[in-house]
């Protein structure tokens with residue numbers, strides 16, 4: 001086993017963390033600020049969590065930044081979020097690239113302005129061979145869209161639809177499924193995030209609003225995860241070693 005995976009296994013760390021970054025709007029409202037101020041602080045929280053994942057040698061981080069359903073928000077908020085991803089990428093790109101982070105944007109490009117698509121495509125292309133943390137940003141993403149899109153592409157090419165062909169056709173591939181799914185903001189639902197891929201993910205719900213989530217909050221989630229027994233449908237961890 002490579003040294004990094006051995007260290008991760010010894011500390012019972014996940015190889016892939018997925019996060020629903022919820023609570024930006026409430027964080028802003030509590031401070032009588034526009035909702036966009038919460039999203040801006042959300043970018044800072046994301047930066048801290050990225051750094052914490054790098055320190056811990058967690059290879060994959062996937063975050064939900066804009067859902068297929070977010071189009072029903074007020075136009076000003078949608079415009080603000082589109083602008084925010086452009087501005088944040090422009091500002092942070094060099095630092096992310098220097099750290100060897102590979103950026104991927106999962107979701108439909110349909111409905112996105114050409115300027116936004118161009119920024120996402122450029123960042124993906126420039127970081128494609130980076131060896132470090134894989135940062136999947138789900139943008140204009142929905143789990144149902146992902147499943148339908150994968151199945152349609154398989155059907156169009158005449159391939160059989162099986163669990164493994166679907167797994168390979170989904171937008172997250174070739175990354176493994178998330179081991180740990182964190183949702184902040186005290187809401188306990190998936191909201192159409194990685195529906196297929198979270199079949200066996202451990203779920204962790206934090207009462208913190210996303211802008212308040214930091215490295216210490218991530219440590220608490222990781223400690224909770226490390227104490228869990230993952231059975232994947234089996235009766236107990238002991239059964240893993242024994243005959244099926």
Ligand code: FPP
Nearest residue numbers: 021022023024025026042043065084085088
């Ligand atoms: C959910 O909080 C959050 C979002 C819809 C946007 C998440 C975006 C960021 C954290 C910005 C970082 C993104 C990038 C990559 C630039 P909410 O608005 O639903 O909060 P509420 O439940 O309190 O209203």
